[in-house]
Amino acid sequence: MKKILPLIFTLITLSIQAQHLYSDANAILDKLSIQYKEYPSVGIQFTMRIEENKQITGKTNGEVLIKENMYKMTIPGQQIYCDGEMIWTYQKEVNEISIFEYDETDETMINPIKLLNNWKKNYTAKFIREETVNNRKLTLIDVTPIKQQSYFKIRIFVDEAKNEIVGFTLYEKDNSIYLYNFDKTITTQTPKKMDFQLKTADYPGAEINDMR
Numbered sequence: 521m522k523k524i525l526p527l528i529f530t531l532i533t534l535s536i537q538a539q540h541l542y543s544d545a546n547a548i549l550d551k552l553s554i555q556y557k558e559y560p561s562v563g564i565q566f567t568m569r570i571e572e573n574k575q576i577t578g579k580t581n582g583e584v585l586i587k588e589n590m591y592k593m594t595i596p597g598q599q600i601y602c603d604g605e606m607i608w609t610y611q612k613e614v615n616e617i618s619i620f621e622y623d624e625t626d627e628t629m630i631n632p633i634k635l636l637n638n639w640k641k642n643y644t645a646k647f648i649r650e651e652t653v654n655n656r657k658l659t660l661i662d663v664t665p666i667k668q669q670s671y672f673k674i675r676i677f678v679d680e681a682k683n684e685i686v687g688f689t690l691y692e693k694d695n696s697i698y699l700y701n702f703d704k705t706i707t708t709q710t711p712k713k714m715d716f717q718l719k720t721a722d723y724p725g726a727e728i729n730d731m732r
Contacts, residue, residue, distance in 0.1 A: 545646050545647040545661045545662075548659060548661060548680065549636065551683060553637060556632075556636050559707040560708070561585060561586060561707070562633055562706070563584070563585045563705065563709055564585075565583045565702070565703045565704040566581065566584070566700050567580075567581045567703055568580050568699065568700050570696060570697070572695065573695070580595055581595070582595035585709065585711060585715070585716075586631060588604065589602075589604045589624065589631070589634060590604045592715065597611065597613055599718070601716055606622055606717070607622050610723060610726070616729060617720060617728050619729070620732065632688065635663070642666055643664060644663070644664050646661065646663075646664075647659070647660075648675070657680070658678060658686065660675055660676070660678075661675070671691055671692045672692075673691050674688055675688060677689075684705060685702065686702050687702050
């Protein structure tokens with residue numbers, strides 16, 4: 521009995537701590553979701569690195585403009601437009617435009633706004649820890665997809681003082697890791713649907729590959 525009581529107390533304490541960690545993560549994500557819903561759009565300038573076997577194998581930068589389920593992303597040599605109905609991808613190297621029907625279950629990119637809006641439906645969340653990076657206090661939260669995905673978790677970096685996401689890390693099941701740092705976030709733009717539609721006339725001579 522003397523050994524059992526401390527063990528029970530320890531288990532109860534761990535259970536309470538776990539509940540606290542999960543509830544903290546839920547509260548933080550809920551607060552972020554409310555904040556981001558108030559923005560007319562979110563523009564992000566980002567740096568992305570790819571890591572495999574603890575080695576950096578790729579690095580690029582780009583920018584993305586997001587409004588609800590619409591987005592426009594530009595990275596070196598490629599542009600992706602999505603108006604919530606269609607997706608256009610332009611590859612500069614081969615001067616080719618591919619057109620697809622939009623499928624919300626098969627995202628071309630991780631949309632942090634959509635993730636926030638639907639995280640309770642699609643993910644479970646857990647508070648990991650707090651870190652100080654470049655004199656900035658950040659909160660780390662892991663979200664794990666409920667349904668099968670190519671990745672097994674996303675680690676979100678949150679500046680709680682400003683109530684904003686400053687980056688995230690995507691962990692793929694093939695052991696590759698994608699690290700996104702948000703260099704700048706703009707929340708004052710008011711784009712229209714046409715701003716998320718690629719105009720083929722702007723790319724004369726491009727081969728059009730219509731997959732609809």
